[in-house]
Amino acid sequence: VRDRLLAFVAALREAGLRVSVGETLDAVEAVAVVGVERHVLREALAATLVKDQADREAFDRVFEAWFPAASAAERAGQRRREAGFGGDRGPGSEETSGRGRAPRRETDQADPTVPRGGQDRRRRRGDGGPVRRESRRTEGQAGEAEDAPAAAARRLAARARLLNLPFKDMGPREVEEADRLVAELARRFRRRARRRQERARRGRLDVRRVVRRALSRGGVPVELLHRRPRPGTRDLVALVDLSYSTATAARFLLSLVAGAGRYFRRVTLLGFVADLAELSIEQGHVVPHGPLDLDARSDFGRVLAALLSRRGATLRRDTVLVVLGDARNNRLAPRVDLLRRARQRVRALVWVNPDPPARWNAGDSVIGLYAPHADAVLPGGDLRSLERALAEVARRVA
């Protein structure tokens, strides 16, 4: 039985699921506990191996192929050897074809133990491999009509997908939907920034009030009183690349940061392509103050020089500098020395790179040259990683 399970896990991995060794051991243990009655076996394997409902459908497909309903267990083993699992699973292929043998088609319909479609909510995640994304849609299962996925579940799935969808794959409609989500994330970032500051200030005792209160308790400072939180004492400077390849990420970062204005003493938004311009957010749109040629080629070295000479006053000891850019400098001089100088003047420098990490330092990307001078270099190619990056910024603020 164990060998069979191991091979089953291998098939799951091939279908795009991420299954760890620990989870495999769990599955082995689970089967030892529940036995091999088919529908229980299916749920036991699912509970131990499928940790995201988005993967459930792929799991069910592989399960159907490996543990066919009507046939005895031995025959399944044989079928497995004959059929193999390398078959193509393009978008057009039906869920039951391609793998296994024909008899399964009939048993699918007849078998009462096949869970009804209603429980197989399909959820999509953007980070699934291309195989998973394509092969997910299967329509017309038994019971679908009655138990179609509830709107709530669908929305939950859409949301998860949007969070993980790379900006470069977003269409105009998705950007619009993401805007709404960004508003929510901005609220969360705001709360996080505020909490960090409150916590940081907790150490500051209000001695005068503590002593006065203690007088009424025989001089014992039973209650510790703290000063009221004051508005932030940090400045935030966001320097974002507005050129085409990073524009979406830049826009979302700006809306996230702009919402947190109250928790910083001052928020300065700067945008660049080849030149530097101050920005503001007006009704959700990025408005540059001053000329900015969006079709120019990014030149970060030149922008750094402009930042230091024209905007040097914004870089102070209590400034957190956030740079968003893909560090693709069109083979122009990177001017690492200027970044180092900027870093020396500020409290922290966080670099957010919308490029997928696998492509960092590939082609004309020089992120590796800049990285040693940043306190953190974080990916920001989708909303989820952008939020992570901002959490890091909030950490640096306190």
Added chain:
Amino acid sequence: MDVELQAVSQGLLRCRYVTTPRVETAIYLALRLERPLLVEGPAGAGKTEIAKALAEILDTELVRLQCYEGLDEAKTLYEWNYQAQLLRIQAEAALARPWDTLRHELFSREHLLERPLLLAITAPRRVVLLVDEVDKADEELEAFLLEVLSDFQVTIPELGTIRAVHRPVVVLTSNRARELSEALRRRCLYLWLDFPGAEKEREIVALKVPDLDPRLAAQVARFVGALRKLDLQKAPSIAETLDWARALRAMGVKELDAATVRQTLNVVLKSHEDLETAEGKAAQLLSAAARS
């Protein structure tokens, strides 16, 4: 732990929790493998109820840790009762006992405020620990939870390491407000809990509102089922279905019709926009409810 799968399903039935084999298997495995169970799904599908039912089956206490943003270790694990310690020092001043003895007593269990995680670990018997809405907590707390949930032991510098005598049964719930880490998912058994189908929901209504006309119960279940397929801001939860069923019973309604629906739909839908959406589709929903 010698629970059989049968016993789990019977137990759930006894606590009037209607389930599917999927839910039963997941719960059973969580008990047998002593693994935390991560339950995900839309709000109001009965995730929290699983933990409550589980505590009832095992005839034990439910220790609940409600997560929210900013929840930290001190509030989940323990804190020293600083005020009590101070007063103790004051009271001891007259006795003039050696400091070492006093210090020992100051940092004893007496002055320890046990928060849910520590409570669950130190409980004299096996309890059910519900970590509710873990997606609302911060990532830092999630990492900390992971650590506690893997060894069920806690080190308090002044007291030493406390190890769980009985590993608690752990249920985590999530609405997916934030994606949970892979590590946490790997650590847990997983259960996706969605709204029940119309037939299951009818069973639930029949079980919880027993004196409702069975035909009306079926209509209510089908109506709500159809309602959830609309694009609503907030799909009605099972609890809301039950509220509605109770309201209809109280009003002595015999059959669902357009007038009753208009009168009572605000029991199920709680926002103006949703009510408008539903009223626009009232006829369609009613015909779905009448179909048997």
